[in-house]
Amino acid sequence: MGEKDSGAGHLHRLVLFSDAVFAIAITLLAIEIHPPEHWRGAADLFAQMGHKLTAYAVSFAVIGVCWFSHRRVFARLVRANGGLDIFNFVVLGLIALLPLSTEMLWEKPDGEAVLVYVGHVALIGLAMGLVWAYAAFVGKLTEPMPVGEAIFVLLRVALLPGLMCGLTIFSLVKPWGWVLLAALVLVMNLIGRRLSAAPKAA
Amino acid sequence: MGEKDSGAGHLHRLVLFSDAVFAIAITLLAIEIHPPEHWRGAADLFAQMGHKLTAYAVSFAVIGVCWFSHRRVFARLVRANGGLDIFNFVVLGLIALLPLSTEMLWEKPDGEAVLVYVGHVALIGLAMGLVWAYAAFVGKLTEPMPVGEAIFVLLRVALLPGLMCGLTIFSLVKPWGWVLLAALVLVMNLIGRRLSAAPKAA
Amino acid sequence: MGEKDSGAGHLHRLVLFSDAVFAIAITLLAIEIHPPEHWRGAADLFAQMGHKLTAYAVSFAVIGVCWFSHRRVFARLVRANGGLDIFNFVVLGLIALLPLSTEMLWEKPDGEAVLVYVGHVALIGLAMGLVWAYAAFVGKLTEPMPVGEAIFVLLRVALLPGLMCGLTIFSLVKPWGWVLLAALVLVMNLIGRRLSAAPKAA
Amino acid sequence: MGEKDSGAGHLHRLVLFSDAVFAIAITLLAIEIHPPEHWRGAADLFAQMGHKLTAYAVSFAVIGVCWFSHRRVFARLVRANGGLDIFNFVVLGLIALLPLSTEMLWEKPDGEAVLVYVGHVALIGLAMGLVWAYAAFVGKLTEPMPVGEAIFVLLRVALLPGLMCGLTIFSLVKPWGWVLLAALVLVMNLIGRRLSAAPKAA
Numbered sequence: 001m002g003e004k005d006s007g008a009g010h011l012h013r014l015v016l017f018s019d020a021v022f023a024i025a026i027t028l029l030a031i032e033i034h035p036p037e038h039w040r041g042a043a044d045l046f047a048q049m050g051h052k053l054t055a056y057a058v059s060f061a062v063i064g065v066c067w068f069s070h071r072r073v074f075a076r077l078v079r080a081n082g083g084l085d086i087f088n089f090v091v092l093g094l095i096a097l098l099p100l101s102t103e104m105l106w107e108k109p110d111g112e113a114v115l116v117y118v119g120h121v122a123l124i125g126l127a128m129g130l131v132w133a134y135a136a137f138v139g140k141l142t143e144p145m146p147v148g149e150a151i152f153v154l155l156r157v158a159l160l161p162g163l164m165c166g167l168t169i170f171s172l173v174k175p176w177g178w179v180l181l182a183a184l185v186l187v188m189n190l191i192g193r194r195l196s197a198a199p200k201a202a
Numbered sequence: 203m204g205e206k207d208s209g210a211g212h213l214h215r216l217v218l219f220s221d222a223v224f225a226i227a228i229t230l231l232a233i234e235i236h237p238p239e240h241w242r243g244a245a246d247l248f249a250q251m252g253h254k255l256t257a258y259a260v261s262f263a264v265i266g267v268c269w270f271s272h273r274r275v276f277a278r279l280v281r282a283n284g285g286l287d288i289f290n291f292v293v294l295g296l297i298a299l300l301p302l303s304t305e306m307l308w309e310k311p312d313g314e315a316v317l318v319y320v321g322h323v324a325l326i327g328l329a330m331g332l333v334w335a336y337a338a339f340v341g342k343l344t345e346p347m348p349v350g351e352a353i354f355v356l357l358r359v360a361l362l363p364g365l366m367c368g369l370t371i372f373s374l375v376k377p378w379g380w381v382l383l384a385a386l387v388l389v390m391n392l393i394g395r396r397l398s399a400a401p402k403a404a
Numbered sequence: 405m406g407e408k409d410s411g412a413g414h415l416h417r418l419v420l421f422s423d424a425v426f427a428i429a430i431t432l433l434a435i436e437i438h439p440p441e442h443w444r445g446a447a448d449l450f451a452q453m454g455h456k457l458t459a460y461a462v463s464f465a466v467i468g469v470c471w472f473s474h475r476r477v478f479a480r481l482v483r484a485n486g487g488l489d490i491f492n493f494v495v496l497g498l499i500a501l502l503p504l505s506t507e508m509l510w511e512k513p514d515g516e517a518v519l520v521y522v523g524h525v526a527l528i529g530l531a532m533g534l535v536w537a538y539a540a541f542v543g544k545l546t547e548p549m550p551v552g553e554a555i556f557v558l559l560r561v562a563l564l565p566g567l568m569c570g571l572t573i574f575s576l577v578k579p580w581g582w583v584l585l586a587a588l589v590l591v592m593n594l595i596g597r598r599l600s601a602a603p604k605a606a
Numbered sequence: 607m608g609e610k611d612s613g614a615g616h617l618h619r620l621v622l623f624s625d626a627v628f629a630i631a632i633t634l635l636a637i638e639i640h641p642p643e644h645w646r647g648a649a650d651l652f653a654q655m656g657h658k659l660t661a662y663a664v665s666f667a668v669i670g671v672c673w674f675s676h677r678r679v680f681a682r683l684v685r686a687n688g689g690l691d692i693f694n695f696v697v698l699g700l701i702a703l704l705p706l707s708t709e710m711l712w713e714k715p716d717g718e719a720v721l722v723y724v725g726h727v728a729l730i731g732l733a734m735g736l737v738w739a740y741a742a743f744v745g746k747l748t749e750p751m752p753v754g755e756a757i758f759v760l761l762r763v764a765l766l767p768g769l770m771c772g773l774t775i776f777s778l779v780k781p782w783g784w785v786l787l788a789a790l791v792l793v794m795n796l797i798g799r800r801l802s803a804a805p806k807a808a
Binding site (some may be wrong): 217218221222225229230232233235237239242244258259266 | 420424
């Protein structure tokens with residue numbers, strides 16, 4: 001019991017630490033954006049800064065989605081251990097690099113940069129999937145849950161960031177990408193609800 | 203009940219995360235201010251840095267007012283959900299851009315920059331109003347409260363930042379603006395007290 | 405009672421927010437320090453960076469002393485209110501400017517810069533004194549305590565940062581300043597112990 | 607008892623403050639990395655940024671190990687005092703300088719820079735050892751524990767960061783260094799388990 005309590009304190013500190021890294025990364029996204037030297041009127045200002053603000057908004061949304069995923073994963077854990085620390089550090093290390101990829105995106109907004117950027121985000125998702133896989137299947141750090149649900153969480157956590165980011169950027173070019181994006185979120189939500197409803201009925 | 207508890211843990215983590223973003227944004231305000239290369243005596247130093255320090259003080263006060271509003275809104279919530287996350291992220295995204303607008307303000311301290319700046323702050327207020335409107339009327343995330351009070355909170359949260367910021371900057375030019383500002387705060391406080399006193403008497 | 409509880413939650417959030425600002429300011433102290441372009445061996449490296457590292461160490465100690473004071477003040481409070489928010493924001497606003505003063509100190513390490521720097525630190529102390537004076541004498545936010553102790557805390561909180569900072573810098577030039585510094589800390593500690601011992605005996 | 611409680615609140619605030627400094631330092635590691643001006647394809651991008659990303663990964667791992675050590679030390683404490691504040695501030699001051707050493711490492715990746723860098727990390731370990739030595743032997747801030755275990759913790763905390771960092775960098779040049787590193791972690795873990803198992807059996 002003392003072991004479990006200390007694992008819970010460990011979990012609490014790990015969550016606070018991760019939150020701080022997320023918060024700093026999200027706030028640093030804006031730090032390399034500077035106002036243009038000359039501008040006349042708000043319209044001109046936004047015309048000159050549009051691509052930077054778009055990249056900022058996309059990355060802000062990306063970190064938001066990752067934070068959301070991270071919160072949902074950790075809400076299911078009951079304790080932490082050293083292995084979780086390590087996998088979580090990999091996630092945080094990739095999150096802290098996102099301001100760099102964002103800067104790249106607005107300095108060279110072509111297909112190659114977008115590819116590297118989406119690849120970076122997809123990697124964050126995979127790393128988060130690793131955290132969950134370790135916690136659920138190796139470290140046994142979660143409450144007892146059906147294997148099917150654990151696998152669904154794994155897929156959602158691992159694939160959603162890359163898919164959502166890719167679709168969002170795709171939608172900025174082809175507006176009907178938003179329909180795909182909405183459908184993706186909807187389907188994920190429906191499956192998630194059905195899976196979490198089932199054990200309650202049992 | 204389990205659902206509500208998890209909503210409360212969610213709320214706690216959301217508040218801590220928001221606090222971290224506020225704290226980082228407020229501290230980053232100062233990061234682009236550098237001392238002048240040559241100066242003789244404190245008077246000369248302040249003469250050269252005056253406009254930057256003024257912009258810093260205004261933005262610090264603005265983030266202070268927003269944090270104050272945010273704290274008051276979230277003190278009335280009893281749980282959080284995914285929708286609240288999203289609206290709160292919009293607020294944080296605007297807060298994190300404030301150092302950028304502040305930099306713009308001291309580099310080009312004319313009417314246009316002031317307009318963009320006050321517009322930015324007003325937008326933060328409106329986004330915070332959205333958070334409250336969602337929490338109180340859609341997500342039912344608050345304790346039970348009279349509709350009249352909920353609407354008053356909405357107006358105060360949504361309009362106060364823009365009004366206070368506009369009046370503060372106006373007061374730097376026309377000193378009698380401070381009287382308007384004091385009157386605004388006083389009236390808001392009086393209405394707030396009357397509204398929160400009423401249900402207790404009932 | 406509900407009022408008091410909400411005041412305690414408010415206090416908790418205010419402390420966390422302040423801690424975040426302190427932590428960010430203290431970490432940003434180092435951000436403008438860059439390694440020299442050319443250096444041969446560790447001795448040369450330290451010779452070239454010595455004045456920056458000294459300024460860093462002094463400012464780190466200054467923020468440390470302020471955090472220490474802040475923690476001691478807030479450990480005596482039992483609730484918070486809007487007035488405390490405002491005075492505390494003044495303290496945080498001055499803390500967040502310390503990286504700027506530090507940069508000034510290493511770019512122009514002469515008497516004038518030292519004077520401005522020590523003045524800045526003394527101002528932080530006075531602002532912290534204002535926080536305590538408001539909390540203890542106006543807002544009645546503390547546990548009941550003898551007036552003599554409250555006044556001693558006020559003097560210690562308001563004067564210590566400026567005195568310690570001035571003496572530390574003085575000691576870098578005249579080594580016997582360290583004796584004065586040690587005596588100051590010792591005397592303050594003795595008075596503090598006597599004052600806090602007295603009511604326990606009563 | 608009131609004394610102990612206040613020491614526990616103090617400890618909690620100290621841990622949160624330290625976590626914030628760790629989180630900021632770890633996130634700032636990436637802030638001086640900028641994308642190259644010209645690049646074609648992901649392979650060229652990584653070729654140009656490889657040395658910076660390697661230095662980033664090493665420093666991220668170093669701060670990770672330090673955070674891990676810090677968490678383990680503080681999980682054994684039951685209260686804090688002013689002395690702990692001071693020693694902990696020395697650790698944090700060295701942690702906050704790590705982005706500077708990392709920058710040095712990628713700007714001048716030769717033997718001298720590596721030596722200064724590993725020396726810096728070893729110093730962090732020694733400072734953390736000082737924190738533990740003070741807490742366990744002078745301030746009596748821990749739960750009661752056998753002297754042998756306290757000394758083992760001291761050695762592990764004080765020497766591990768420097769050893770692991772040195773071996774990691776060594777392994778980037780000579781791949782068989784990884785074997786030494788794995789052996790070091792394994793042996794430390796085995797001794798730690800035996801020591802913490804013993805008192806439970808008693």
